[in-house]
Amino acid sequence: MSIEIRNVRKNFGSFSALNDISLDVPSGELVALLGPSGCGKTTLLRIIAGLESPDQGQVLFNGEDTTERHVRERQVGFVFQHYALFRHMTVFENVAFGLRVRPKQTRPTEAEIHRRVHELLNLVQLDWLADRYPPQLSGGQRQRIALARALAVEPKVLLLDEPFGALDAQVRKDLRRWLRRLHDELHITSVFVTHDQEEALEVADRIVVMNKGVVEQIGTPGEVYDNPATPFVYHFLGNVNLFHSRVHAGFARIGELELEAPEHAAAADAAALAYVRPHDIDIQREPDGASAFKAEVSFIHPIGPIVRLELRREDNSEIVEAEVTRERFRELDLKDGESVYIKPRAMKLFLAEAA
Amino acid sequence: MSAVISHPLPTYGAKIAQSRAIAESAWLRWLLIGTALAFLGLFLFVPLAAVFTEALRKGWDAYLAAFTEADALSAIKLTLTASLIAVPLNLVFGVAAAWAIAKFDFKGKSVLITLIDLPFAVSPVIAGLIYVLVFGLQGWFGSWLSDHDFKVIFAIPGIVLATIFVTFPFVARELIPLMEAQGKEEEEAAIVLGASGWQTFWRVTLPNVKWGLLYGVILSNARAMGEFGAVSVVSGHIRGMTNTLPLHVEILYNEYNYAAAFACASLLALLALVTLALKTLVEWQATRAAVTAE
Amino acid sequence: MTARPSKSNTVLPGFKPALGYTIFYLSLIVLIPLSAVFLKTTLLTWDAFWATVTAPRVLASYRLSFGAALLAAVINGVFGLLVAWVLVRYRFPGKRLIDAFVDLPFALPTAVAGIALTAVYSTNGWIGSWLEPHGIKVAFTPLGVVVALTFIGLPFVVRTVQPVLEDLEAEAEEAAASLGANRYQTFTKVILPSLWPALLTGFALAFARAVGEYGSVIFIAGNMPMVSEITPLLIITKLEQYDYSGATAIAVVMLVISFVLLLAINGLQWWSSHRHTK
Numbered sequence: 001m002s003i004e005i006r007n008v009r010k011n012f013g014s015f016s017a018l019n020d021i022s023l024d025v026p027s028g029e030l031v032a033l034l035g036p037s038g039c040g041k042t043t044l045l046r047i048i049a050g051l052e053s054p055d056q057g058q059v060l061f062n063g064e065d066t067t068e069r070h071v072r073e074r075q076v077g078f079v080f081q082h083y084a085l086f087r088h089m090t091v092f093e094n095v096a097f098g099l100r101v102r103p104k105q106t107r108p109t110e111a112e113i114h115r116r117v118h119e120l121l122n123l124v125q126l127d128w129l130a131d132r133y134p135p136q137l138s139g140g141q142r143q144r145i146a147l148a149r150a151l152a153v154e155p156k157v158l159l160l161d162e163p164f165g166a167l168d169a170q171v172r173k174d175l176r177r178w179l180r181r182l183h184d185e186l187h188i189t190s191v192f193v194t195h196d197q198e199e200a201l202e203v204a205d206r207i208v209v210m211n212k213g214v215v216e217q218i219g220t221p222g223e224v225y226d227n228p229a230t231p232f233v234y235h236f237l238g239n240v241n242l243f244h245s246r247v248h249a250g251f252a253r254i255g256e257l258e259l260e261a262p263e264h265a266a267a268a269d270a271a272a273l274a275y276v277r278p279h280d281i282d283i284q285r286e287p288d289g290a291s292a293f294k295a296e297v298s299f300i301h302p303i304g305p306i307v308r309l310e311l312r313r314e315d316n317s318e319i320v321e322a323e324v325t326r327e328r329f330r331e332l333d334l335k336d337g338e339s340v341y342i343k344p345r346a347m348k349l350f351l352a353e354a355a
Numbered sequence: 356m357s358a359v360i361s362h363p364l365p366t367y368g369a370k371i372a373q374s375r376a377i378a379e380s381a382w383l384r385w386l387l388i389g390t391a392l393a394f395l396g397l398f399l400f401v402p403l404a405a406v407f408t409e410a411l412r413k414g415w416d417a418y419l420a421a422f423t424e425a426d427a428l429s430a431i432k433l434t435l436t437a438s439l440i441a442v443p444l445n446l447v448f449g450v451a452a453a454w455a456i457a458k459f460d461f462k463g464k465s466v467l468i469t470l471i472d473l474p475f476a477v478s479p480v481i482a483g484l485i486y487v488l489v490f491g492l493q494g495w496f497g498s499w500l501s502d503h504d505f506k507v508i509f510a511i512p513g514i515v516l517a518t519i520f521v522t523f524p525f526v527a528r529e530l531i532p533l534m535e536a537q538g539k540e541e542e543e544a545a546i547v548l549g550a551s552g553w554q555t556f557w558r559v560t561l562p563n564v565k566w567g568l569l570y571g572v573i574l575s576n577a578r579a580m581g582e583f584g585a586v587s588v589v590s591g592h593i594r595g596m597t598n599t600l601p602l603h604v605e606i607l608y609n610e611y612n613y614a615a616a617f618a619c620a621s622l623l624a625l626l627a628l629v630t631l632a633l634k635t636l637v638e639w640q641a642t643r644a645a646v647t648a649e
Numbered sequence: 650m651t652a653r654p655s656k657s658n659t660v661l662p663g664f665k666p667a668l669g670y671t672i673f674y675l676s677l678i679v680l681i682p683l684s685a686v687f688l689k690t691t692l693l694t695w696d697a698f699w700a701t702v703t704a705p706r707v708l709a710s711y712r713l714s715f716g717a718a719l720l721a722a723v724i725n726g727v728f729g730l731l732v733a734w735v736l737v738r739y740r741f742p743g744k745r746l747i748d749a750f751v752d753l754p755f756a757l758p759t760a761v762a763g764i765a766l767t768a769v770y771s772t773n774g775w776i777g778s779w780l781e782p783h784g785i786k787v788a789f790t791p792l793g794v795v796v797a798l799t800f801i802g803l804p805f806v807v808r809t810v811q812p813v814l815e816d817l818e819a820e821a822e823e824a825a826a827s828l829g830a831n832r833y834q835t836f837t838k839v840i841l842p843s844l845w846p847a848l849l850t851g852f853a854l855a856f857a858r859a860v861g862e863y864g865s866v867i868f869i870a871g872n873m874p875m876v877s878e879i880t881p882l883l884i885i886t887k888l889e890q891y892d893y894s895g896a897t898a899i900a901v902v903m904l905v906i907s908f909v910l911l912l913a914i915n916g917l918q919w920w921s922s923h924r925h926t927k
Contacts, residue, residue, distance in 0.1 A: 051543055051660050071547055071660050078547040084540035088562040098548035101558070153548055379832060384739055391735040392747070394728045398800050399753050401775060402765035409768055448674045455667035459659060467671070469915060473679055476911040478861025480881035481900045484888065485682035488689050493893055495685065519678055542661050552662035574755070581758025583864030588885060601760040601864070608764050608868065617768075620761040627756035634756075635749045 001062050001156040001189050002027040003048060008057035010043055017043045018054070019213040025206075027062075028187045030180070032194055032204035036236070040213040041193045042161055048191060049159050050074045061156065077150030079160040083142045085134035091145050092130040095120055098153035120148040123182075140171040151186075160192035164199060176203050197237045201225060209233050231350050234275045241281065241320050243274040245349065252349055255315050257291055261349050271352035276344040278308070281322035283332060284341045292341035295320060297334050302326070309334070311342055406624045409617035421618035429595045430603035430619075433511065437586075437599065438579035441518040445575055446568070449526025454560075457534035458542065468531065474523040482520045483588025486513055509591030514599060517585040522575040529571035533564050566641035573637065577630040581623055686904060689897040701898040706874050707883060713791055714880040718859035721798035726852045729806025730844070736807070737814045751808070754801050759864025766797055767869045789871030794879065797865040802855030809851035813844055850917045857910040861903065
């Protein structure tokens with residue numbers, strides 16, 4: 001089932017949690033709502049679920065307006081951030097709950113309930129915990145039970161609020177791969193909320209980056225990471241170096257450096273910020289024409305396959321971060337305090353009013 | 356007054372892990388324990404023991420006779436009736452109030468909580484007085500009631516009303532913090548899974564607060580059966596008619612019938628002991644539930 | 650695009666009926682009857698009201714009710730802290746039983762407490778007979794009132810201080826010890842400051858409860874006008890003489906004082922819960 005969100009607004013008092021949000025979730029996709037805390041992503045998820053209603057705008061499931069439909073009739077599965085398992089019920093009863101509360105006419109028989117619950121518990125590989133109570137489970141187990149419980153009602157849409165937020169690093173990694181595989185198996189339209197860029201990049205088909213109640217960018221993980229649409233997205237996904245610059249007639253000037261900026265051909269002596277990823281900083285021993293800064297190596301920090309360098313620009317003493325492979329690092333044979341020439345290999349310019 | 360009238364459900368076991376650096380010397384420890392126990396003995400245990408000693412002063416037969424006598428029996432019956440009406444009414448109120456206050460946000464919430472606490476702050480005598488002013492002969496509805504030949508003051512309805520008033524906040528006071536602490540995620544989860552409002556309440560909310568609920572009921576029942584001041588004002592002390600057991604104790608005592616007075620008092624003291632035992636049991640259960648939920 | 654009025658931000662049902670019933674029942678049982686007291690006094694002229702509430706016998710009863718309640722609350726403040734300390738910090742036989750018995754004054758009907766204390770503290774009682782040779786008379790004197798009010802206020806301080814004491818981090822005391830503080834200094838400079846709000850709350854609760862107390866006091870007080878007559882008893886006496894306006898006037902004075910106390914206690918609890926927000 002596809003989800004369409006059209007011009008949704010939501011205020012809490014004078015605080016604008018969602019400001020004219022529109023987006024599409026195609027049927028069968030796994031979409032991440034990514035943003036810092038307070039950006040409105042959880043509110044949006046709760047509005048899709050019907051746990052909150054928008055002040056304005058519509059939510060459409062398969063093209064049909066569900067804004068007025070009660071959460072009970074929306075056929076959504078919702079996995080809460082802290083799982084919200086019923087603590088006085090066994091794992092089995094938790095998963096069976098959604099079937100047991102159905103009206104008599106549509107309620108499955110007891111045998112059918114048993115079959116379905118065990119099927120789901122097998123799916124999440126926790127059938128052996130059926131008689132335990134939620135407090136006796138580990139965080140990762142609770143998470144999977146919460147998922148099984150949400151799936152029990154055969155939802156058309158699966159919504160997950162910070163599904164891995166409360167878990168420790170290793171469990172979190174395992175679970176998100178598992179969720180990805182599960183999604184590939186079930187192909188149920190899913191939306192999950194996260195503040196962890198790595199999680200979104202690894203799991204989602206498509207990422208919706210949100211900030212302060214507005215959508216900053218929608219795209220595949222590759223698009224969002226390699227081609228950020230706004231300065232915010234640049235900052236939020238990965239490290240980035242900032243260079244103050246002036247743009248004039250298709251050229252950008254950073255310090256002594258002049259670089260081509262064809263996308264800003266119309267700009268006339270406008271202030272701009274240049275965003276450059278650390279791995280897009282090119283380092284040379286010798287000057288390569290005029291298009292490089294002189295900088296001093298101030299810190300060398302090898303991590304795994306890459307080496308992170310801090311370089312102090314000679315002209316204004318600003319620190320530039322760079323990442324090079326170990327191979328390149330060995331080639332350059334850099335030491336603390338040595339002088340090098342650096343230049344951005346790729347960059348993105350945002351004019352001042354946009355930045 | 357507020358929350359602590361009923362000692363809130365306990366935290367999960369005291370941390371008594373004391374290192375040597377911060378322990379008192381043995382003699383000081385025992386001096387403190389001794390002083391505390393002497394104080395409790397003087398004010399709690401000696402009076403409690405006195406109730407039973409005085410009650411049995413004239414032997415078992417006189418003891419049993421004291422509350423198998425007709426006036427005593429009717430006093431017991433009235434006490435039970437009043438509390439059987441008051442406690443369930445306040446239970447329903449407490450659940451409704453806790454649901455509204457703990458699960459929803461609205462303006463004036465803290466004012467409402469303070470108002471629910473009010474009966475704890477009012478002297479029992481004034482609790483009785485207010486109903487006399489409303490329903491008594493000189494009161495707002497006095498002449499209307501007497502025209503319709505319905506008595507509230509110096510009759511059972513007045514006693515029930517006074518009992519409701521003095522036990523008014525107990526259940527609500529116990530449930531509000533408990534339900535607030537549990538949040539509303541579980542209820543939301545139930546609704547998303549298709550449960551109706553009532554199904555959510557009966558299957559999710561109520562099982563989660565059952566110990567707190569029971570705790571509130573036990574405390575309000577003890578207060579309801581033992582209330583003296585408020586009931587005294589509205590009762591009129593008509594023997595065999597509007598006398599509750601605590602009032603019966605007073606009458607016997609004022610007639611210098613000490614053995615009978617203490618015999619009836621011992622019945623109430625037993626009720627208090629049962630209350631304490633049940634209360635401790637519920638606390639223990641609730642602690643266990645809380646510990647397994649850790 | 651349709652504009653809707655903002656709805657309550659939850660899908661849980663039943664808010665309106667629950668709140669409606671709460672307010673209805675609260676008004677019916679508490680607010681409307683209580684307002685009767687205030688409306689009734691408006692029938693009195695200010696001079697008549699003032700004359701009633703400041704009559705010498707009434708003033709004497711305030712002195713006794715508030716004085717004895719204050720004294721009892723102080724006693725409970727000191728010994729309640731001690732009992733809470735002993736129950737939290739030390740191990741001794743019968744501790745759990747004694748812990749449970751601290752709540753006896755909540756569970757024991759006040760009339761029973763009244764006659765039991767009278768029996769124990771009268772001149773031929775277990776404790777009274779032992780005090781009498783020393784010239785101390787308890788029953789049927791103002792001292793008896795203090796004893797009764799100490800009894801009924803006993804659990805308040807213990808039960809407010811106990812949980813706070815349980816939650817105190819041993820580390821803070823160990824730190825104090827490691828910095829060279831002796832046990833007394835640790836108690837007064839580290840422990841006591843964090844107990845203050847709870848102690849004050851318990852004290853105020855015990856005081857407020859004692860001011861309005863009736864059942865346990867009238868048996869042991871002797872009820873001599875000007876000497877050992879408490880204010881609630883005076884209200885009853887006036888009622889029995891069909892002096893409704895007199896009874897109501899005194900009740901208004903007591904109610905106003907109780908409300909002020911209630912507000913103070915709520916303020917204290919707010920203070921103590923926000924002082925330690927984690």
